[in-house]
Amino acid sequence: MSSAPTESSQPATDLRQAYRNCSPRPLRSDHPWYTDLGAARGGDLKPRIIQRFEFKETGVPGLRDTWMRLLLLGLRGSGKTTEIHRLAAELRHRYVVLYLEANTELNAEDFDLSELILSIAVGVERHMREFEQKPLPKEALEGLQRWFAKVTRENIEERVAQVEVQGKLTAEGAPLPAKYFTSVLGMLKRTSTEREKVVQQIRKYPAELVAYANDLLRAAQEPLGDRELLVVVDNLDRYNPDTLDRCMSAGAEHLQSLDVNLIFTPPVSLLLDPRSEPLNNLYQTEFMFTPALRRADDPPDTVDEPARGLFREALSKRMDLEAVFANPDAVLDRVLQHTGGSLRDLMEHLREAFVLAQGPKLTVADVDAALHKRVGIIRDQVRISGKAELLAAIERTHSLPEGTEALQLLYRRYILKYNGEEWYALHPYVRSLPEVQRFLGPKTSAS
Known part of the structure; x- marks a missing residue:
């Protein structure tokens, strides 16, 4: 969760308000508290990333090399999320940016490649409907819904009815498939026997899942004109590196087949100690350093300019x-x-x-x-x-x-x-x- 400008954005004059103003929550892109620490990090990372997006070709369905796959790495607490929000704001003239927090969209302990792909696809549908005011054609999500129900042997109407009875759906006017996946994603976030059985089934058919997800992603791209979809999946560095290796290294073939631009934030340790194929061989990578207070050969308590x-x-x-x-x-x-x-x-x-x-x-x-x-x-x-x-x-x-x-x-x-x-x-x-x-x-x- 990120903080937005409010009346309390004024500088504190006492300890109580100073305590509140020092919340470690990431800042939104337009927050007045933001300060660019690029000079202390060894250079501003943002212009280089923007240049990558400006230089890349226009995304073409089915041509994976035309879509951006970028890893943004940095130690937790280094200010990555705040910089991601700033980056997204500067890219919005050309990209429709969907920001997802992995630990809120997925199971907080572990997840499978199929769950990640499903969350990206369903998240795009939700974003287009709720934030861009460009709801997708009903059939764009129906194919994915029918495939999922077939693979998992689920009754679609029963799951939707369960959601409505329990009052879990708050998106007024959401199409039936969206209601269905509201329940599915909620179930996948919980550690349960039901989740294990479902994941065991859908992970058997990653290519089919990608194909149906791409149908949805292409439908979402169609009304955007010259702008392209960009999905940022943040907080992946909170997960065990083995989880990310299964998804991002072993599953790279399927992730890179998605017709959408992607930014991921995996743990640094996975880059330094790859379990299988090194991530830098599979994705473009950028590293965000901790702001340095001194040079390596300075005494440890040195605090230098800038x-x-x-x-x-x-x-x-x-x-x-x-x-x-x-x-x-x-x-x-x-x-x-x-x-x-x-x-x-x-x-x-x-x-x-x-x-x-x-x-x-x-x-x-x-x-x-x-x-x-x-x-x-x-x-x-x-x-x-x-x-x-x-x-x-x-x-x-x-x-x-x-x-x-x-x-x-x-x-x-x-x-x-x-x-x-x-x-x-x-x-x-x-x-x-x-x-x-x-x-x-x-x-x-x-x-």
Whole structure:
């Protein structure tokens, strides 16, 4: 869920409102709090992605190379979703953009390739009807409905009647097939025996599913004129990499046969440690780096420009720093030192500090108190993992070691990936732990 501009978008002047203004939710494309952190990331990613879309050929049904298949990768909490919203806004002159959150459209724990394809197709129908005010011909969805019911041996009328009796359908005027898939997708989100049986059936016929999905996608494309459909499936990095490998590597042949432009956000670890075919061999890829506060050879507590200025600008849009921080420069530097450029952790750390604040303004001591509160669970996790020495080695070398041991640490955001020559460093929370400090020399210990 993303935040939209409201009256509370005004800069906060007290701790209570500052807490509310530091929600880590992604920002909508037109939100007044947005600040472009591209200079601290090593360059603005957005123009390069837009150029890819501007240069590509017009999408032609049946010609897979004419449709965009782009992976946007980055560590969770790096600001990916906010940048996706900005990108979508800039592409809308040529593309009709449908944004889907995988964890709300699909089962939150696991999903199959067939479920992903079905969600994309049904999501397009819903978007065209509800947001573009261009409902598809009834028959565009009926073919997919009849195929699904045949494969799963379902009674269409019974499922639709069940939905209407339970009052789950809120889309007034939705055609019968849309009502049917409202129930189907709701069932697929739940972990149940029914879901397992259905998925086992539809996964047997991926080519047929793609063919019927393409009938729907082509019908959706027809009234758009020169504009093309673009579907963004976000939050895929919240899933186990094995799930994404089955869909995006093993299932690439079928995903790439869809007559629609696609952007996916798979986990970084799947790119670095492919289970089968490497993703960069199958898709165009772009990586969003964590905003860097320093260079690799700087002391770990360094906060350099332009990062300091950019983060000051970003926070100044959410709060009056003079009114909220007791010493704006010192408090800003300290919270940046503790969060390492991670946008989500910056916001969550500040919220924790606001709660712990001992006075009307936030102090350096409050920011430090929030650090001790936030690292407790991480410390236990590092102890149990037995990876303190490995973590220290990554901090010293600014690179990942051979093997796959570090990938889980990257997924947990113990490690941050920065720009320039693409160097790595420990998240300051992790670097501050005594277990890690024991293996670090004086040059890499926190000052």
